Amino acid sequence: MGLTEKEMKWDKLDNTALLFPVIASESRSSVYRISVTLTQEIQPDKLQEALNWTLPQFDIFHARIRRGMFWYYFETNTRPAPAVREEIYYPCRYIEDHQNNGYMFRVTYHKTRINLEVFHVLTDGMGAFTFLRELVYQYLRLTNEDLMQKMGEKLCSDTSLNKEDSYLKNYPGNIPHKKYKTQRAVELGGEFLPKGALSVMHGYMDADQVKKVAKSKNVSVNTFLVGVYTYSIYKEHLHKQPSEKPVSICVPVNLRPYYESITMKNFFAMTAAVFEAREKEYSLDDVIHIVDESLKSQLTKEHMDQLISYNVSNQKNMVLRMVPLFIKNIAMKWVYHGSALANTSTVTNLGRIAVKQAYEPYILNFTATLSMTKGQNMKATVCTYQNHLIFTISSKLTDHSIQKCFFQTLAKEGLSVTVETNEES
């Protein structure tokens, strides 16, 4: 009766993905954006053609989500690829699958920029970047005949199509561990932008300059930026006053290098850079040092094993597995709401992005933007391409004092910063 072998493919959600269908809503979409800016104006028909070619090769993206009795699951989406549209809305808008041919991502464009917005249930930044990279390669081959002849119409040999659930694969068994903290952290509040609006600020810096400044403080680039970000919150939100609640910055860690995984699915763990302003007035260097100590203690294989053990053990519990999905959803939402207020913000670093040399002349930069979640009204990303490091702060607050302090502090440290915003005035 009808369906081909490919059309019958289905897959379970990975451990991290289980949460997103439960917590996602119009105001907290769990959608993130990865963008690439090219040197040429985007041709929408060629972009659509590139998407039509690329999508079927990535099972992770070529799927729709369905509701089972006990779990959500993916199955192959037999509908045509979603239409490529011009960007007219704010970034990271909620993806309604019934309005998007059932797909959980969208592709938009504006002048020379291509945006890929992904519902986090599909994959993390690494997986999304792999898909975007192949999409851009194919698009550039279609718009530049010489590239097509030189590179051929095929996926890049660096691309992995692996769909392993690396959480389950690397589950170390039940390891005694502390539970996720539930102590409430500082929450960035204030007047909000209109519902659905998102403020985006990109700060462009010389990557080598940033590395030099970070090295002068004996920390990594990531720790330096997280430290400055934490300091900005301490200065502008806490006004350098002692606080019982800590400033806790989530720093997602890509687990693939730790476990030699090449999966396209989600495979990351959340660490937290915690800064507690207990007594004295802290300087920038004090804060960076505290953040460095906090992160260093967590970036070990043993700690990653503990995190995976804690996350997966619930999924492996047979009693919990037999609970109907609608009850699981209520329980997961309740647990999530309890732990979501334990973090102030998130800074995620996509690292130094590399593309094949043949495509480099056509690509200007990459950026990433995060949507807001419960308890976190401001988030940040770091992307480095060639010698440009771009620190992007997204927020649903009208007040920009934290962004102001952040970029001013970087300028005071000797960095040349150029700021771009999506605000019109």
Added chain:
Amino acid sequence: MKYCKHCKVSIHNAKLQVCPLCQTVLDDELPQEFEEEKEYFMQLPGYPPASVLRKKYTMLLRIITFIAVCVMLLLAFINYISYDRGNGILWAVIADAGIVYLLITLWFSIFNAEEGHVAKIAVQCIVVSGLCVIIDVVLGFQGWSLAYVIPGLILLVNALIILLMLINIKNWSSYIVLQIEMVVISAALAALSYLDHIPGDLLTLIATTVSMIIFIGTWIVGGRVARTEINRRFHV
């Protein structure tokens, strides 16, 4: 590109007159370190004027819901003050249940793009059954809702399933779960009928038999595809 003397950063937004960070008026003159990068930044596309997607009908639905709640309370109040304790009827319960059914239909079945038609059919079946049972109970429970209405609904949904499977033949397996739901509901009715809680069992028997035949037929004829669909839906 312009420069903010207060923040010591350059701003790449041609339309901005003031710094988006500190609201100081921007200077057109750039320090040398930024002049060198100007060519790079001139290529950046910026952002279009963005709008927020507003769902149509949300405000209308909220107004209707508010009016409905007011009407429900009013009807309940009228019933309460006019209720004859000897042989009165709680007619407001019937009316309010009907209003709740209308609201569920509006919110879930009509103005809801997120759920598919299968979920809407299942919810309608459950909600209509519930409404009929409420009416039956308020009017003294003669059992007609369980003996006739629900079995009739089950037969109707089974007919709809067959029709939809033929129309939507590419995704015929997505109706298997609805079939299972009909089997479960009709089996529950059959059990109640066996225990003499339902007056008259002919329609219940027919509904149960038809549901099981359709499900078993789908299982046999559908083969591996049907089994895979059930594996997916019920995987633990």
